[in-house]
Amino acid sequence: MKAIGFKKSLPISNEESFIEFEIEKPSPKGYDLLIKVQANSINPVDFKIRQNAAKDTVLETPKIIGWDAVGVVEAVGEKTTKFKVGDSVFYAGDITRSGSNSEFQLVDERIVGKKPKSLSIAEASAMPLTSLTAYEALFDRLRIDPEKDKGKSVLILAGAGGVGSIAIQLAKKLANLTVIATASRENSTEWCKDLGADFVVNHHHLKEELKKIGHPQVNYILDFVDLEGYWETATEIIKPQGHILSITGSSVPLDLNLLKNKSVTFSWELMFTRAMFTTEDMERQHEILNHIADLLDKGTIRSTLTTTIKGFTVDNLKEAHQLQESGKSIGKTVILF
Known part of the structure; x- marks a missing residue:
């Protein structure tokens, strides 16, 4: 499967600040869902980790970041009970695991919610984190x-x-x-x-x-x-x-x-705490996301999407990171795969 990552922390203007590569599609086990990613959105955590995760070293395997995505469940682990193959979902993921800058991603179902039915893929992708x-x-x-x-x-x-x-x-x-x-x-x-x-x-x-x-x-x-x-x-x-x-x-x-x-x-407040430490109340994020989905579907709150970039490419990911790093972006920027 296609993925985009980095081996060294470089300025976003550098040609190799992001690189495209192929890796094997993972298989879900336990509570994991295998998600076919349809869109993801960029947050400050993305560029901060890109800038700092490999400052003084060159990684052997490229690091895949990205926390916020919408996708479709492709396969499920043996302990899953909340979702089935074909379900549309949205989630922010786990900072200790491989991110959403890839065609497929493994995510624990306890931190995944149902995609809001009334929102487009891009609008929903802007919301989880x-x-x-x-x-x-x-x-x-x-x-x-x-x-x-x-x-x-x-x-x-x-x-x-x-x-x-x-x-x-x-x-x-x-x-x-x-x-x-x-x-x-x-x-x-x-x-x-x-x-x-x-x-x-x-x-x-x-x-x-x-x-x-x-x-x-x-x-x-x-x-x-x-x-x-x-x-x-x-x-x-x-x-x-x-x-x-x-x-x-x-x-x-x-x-x-x-x-x-x-x-x-x-x-x-760190949104990743529950997933990082597999806390006893980890499932609360599943509940919160479902509540958010209901609020969005009822029109109580609305998506904060402001910019949509079409195409999962290195150039588009760089453009999204440049916008975040400028400190002048309003709302959320989404990459539509």
Whole structure:
């Protein structure tokens, strides 16, 4: 089968930043589904791993990345119970396994959901990773209760990005929160408003803008862009007994003492945790994806697809990575196989 990967971490402009090659089609065992991939979408994790996974070495076997896909079940392992051959599915996969930049992929059925019936292949492919991240952030980490916490304020840093775009919708439509998103360009500001944000503030003047809209402090902060850069500001604008969550990490130790007097909670969210450690509740991702599919089919939320690139080729994958690396992409970019 055809696959695209890399042997060394190179700038995306380098001719060998991605290479096409042939490998044997895998066979499913246990809980695995063999998926014939129809489309996948690009996330920041893709280019970050491409840039860092083989910095000081040349891999013998090319590394296949890609986390987000729609496909059809081609074969199933002996322990599977949730899907059958021919089912259309969507999923974000497992960062410890071979990714979706290949014609076929093995994925554990416990982290796979039914493809939303009302969405095209491209529209559905844009959704799994960002939906899982945003949903887990709001309901598994912050533990939002839509009734008890109704009307509380959440600040979403990088509202127009892939995760921010679905977090705005889930925070507004499902969690019943007052949603404040950050954006600076006119098109990204309009995008956030269109998705349902109550307020959109310029992140270059965050504290001043929050005061202008009457929310100098907020109950929750979701960092989807740069925890290290926002840390001190976040500790100032979070309300006492509030909750800060990040998906981005930090290259330096963070001063948690800044949260002490306010009794503020801090959490990490990594969508891959359940699959990486085969947690007891790993199947929750199957349930979340099915819930997301239902919300999409009902029109409660909508796909965040903005760019579709047709053809599973090295050049197209490079184009998608260049767009992600620019930091100016809105919503999600999908490659249609």
